[in-house]
Amino acid sequence: MIVIIKKRQMLKHTKQKEVILRVLRSTNSHPTALWIYDGVRRELPHVSLATVYRNLRQLAGRGEVLELQFGGPLSHFEGRTDKHNHFICDSCGHIFDVDGPVDGELNDQIAQKTGFKISHYRLVFYGICRECELALRL
Amino acid sequence: MIVIIKKRQMLKHTKQKEVILRVLRSTNSHPTALWIYDGVRRELPHVSLATVYRNLRQLAGRGEVLELQFGGPLSHFEGRTDKHNHFICDSCGHIFDVDGPVDGELNDQIAQKTGFKISHYRLVFYGICRECELALRL
DNA sequence: CTCTTTTTGATAATGACTATCATTATTATG
DNA sequence: CATAATAATGATAGTCATTATCAAAAAGAG
Numbered sequence: 001m002i003v004i005i006k007k008r009q010m011l012k013h014t015k016q017k018e019v020i021l022r023v024l025r026s027t028n029s030h031p032t033a034l035w036i037y038d039g040v041r042r043e044l045p046h047v048s049l050a051t052v053y054r055n056l057r058q059l060a061g062r063g064e065v066l067e068l069q070f071g072g073p074l075s076h077f078e079g080r081t082d083k084h085n086h087f088i089c090d091s092c093g094h095i096f097d098v099d100g101p102v103d104g105e106l107n108d109q110i111a112q113k114t115g116f117k118i119s120h121y122r123l124v125f126y127g128i129c130r131e132c133e134l135a136l137r138l
Numbered sequence: 139m140i141v142i143i144k145k146r147q148m149l150k151h152t153k154q155k156e157v158i159l160r161v162l163r164s165t166n167s168h169p170t171a172l173w174i175y176d177g178v179r180r181e182l183p184h185v186s187l188a189t190v191y192r193n194l195r196q197l198a199g200r201g202e203v204l205e206l207q208f209g210g211p212l213s214h215f216e217g218r219t220d221k222h223n224h225f226i227c228d229s230c231g232h233i234f235d236v237d238g239p240v241d242g243e244l245n246d247q248i249a250q251k252t253g254f255k256i257s258h259y260r261l262v263f264y265g266i267c268r269e270c271e272l273a274l275r276l
Numbered sequence: 277c278t279c280t281t282t283t284t285g286a287t288a289a290t291g292a293c294t295a296t297c298a299t300t301a302t303t304a305t306g
Numbered sequence: 307c308a309t310a311a312t313a314a315t316g317a318t319a320g321t322c323a324t325t326a327t328c329a330a331a332a333a334g335a336g
Contacts, residue, residue: 118265
C-alpha cells in the first residue's frame with residue numbers, strides 16, 4: 001500500500017498577491033479576472049494574467065475570496081466573504097448584492113427533508129432592476 | 139433611421155430535435171451535452187455534436203429544458219421544468235433534485251427589500267449526501 | 277412539385293482558463 | 307549574513323467546452 005502524504009504547502013506572500021487582493025477588495029462590484037488584471041497592471045505593469053488567475057484560485061480555495069459563476073462563460077470574483085445572496089438583472093446584466101436569508105433556516109429545512117448534511121447554499125435571484133424597470137416603462 | 143424587424147423564426151421539427159429531447163427526458167439525472175450526444179448516437183449514429191448543442195440551446199431558450207451551470211466547466215441539462223432546487227454533494231459531486239421552497243415567499247421578501255422585480259431564483263445547496271456520509275464514517 | 281427558410285453535419289474557430297518551465301522571489305535554517 | 311529549499315512569477319503553449327461557418331439536406335408553406 002502506498003500512502004501519499006501531501007505536505008501542507010507553505011504559502012508565500014508576494015507583491016502580486018497583495019495587489020490582486022487589494023484591487024478586488026477596492027470594488028463592491030463582481031469583477032472578472034480580466035478586470036482585476038487590468039487594475040493590477042496599473043500598479044504592476046509586468047504582471048501576468050496567469051498570475052492573476054493563479055492567485056484568485058488560491059485565495060478562493062482559502063476562502064479569502066469568493067468565486068461566482070453565473071450563467072455566462074466568465075467567472076466573477078468578490079472580495080466580500082460574509083454570507084449574502086445575489087440578484088442579476090435580466091436586462092442590463094448587472095450583479096447586485098442582496099442581504100436576503102442567510103440563516104440556517106433553509107439549510108435545516110432541506111436537511112430534514114433529504115437527510116443530507118448541508119453546509120451552505122448559493123441563492124441567485126433574477127429579474128429586472130429598478131433602473132431598467134424605469135427605462136422600460138418609457 | 140434604420141429599423142430592423144426581426145421576423146419571428148419558424149421552428150422546424152426534426153428527427154434530431156425529437157431524439158435529443160427524448161434522451162434528456164429519459165433520465166432524472168442532470169447530464170452534460172456529451173452524455174446526451176452519446177445517447178442520441180445510439181439512435182442516430184451520424185448526429186453531430188454541434189446539433190446537440192444547438193438544439194439544447196434552442197430548447198433551453200424556449201423553456202422546454204433547463205440549463206444548469208454549477209461550479210465546473212460543463213453545462214448540465216435537465217428535462218424536468220417544474221420549479222425545484224438542487225443539492226450537490228461536495229464529496230461525490232452527484233447532483234440531486236430537491237423539492238425545497240419554490241413558492242414566491244423568497245421572491246416577495248427580496249422584492250420588498252430591494253425594489254427589484256424578481257421573476258425567479260436559482261437555489262443550490264452544498265454538503266454531503268447520505269451515501270458519502272456513511273462512507274466517510276468508516 | 278417548387279420555393280423559401282431552417283437545420284444539419286463536418287470542422288474550424290473562439291475564448292476562458294490551466295499547465296509547463298526556466299527564472300526569480302520568499303522564507304527557513306545554519 | 308549566507309545558503310538551501312520551496313513556492314511564485316512571467317511568458318506562452320495547451321486544453322477543452324462551446325460556438326461559428328458554410329455548403330448540402332430537410333421541413334414546411336403554397
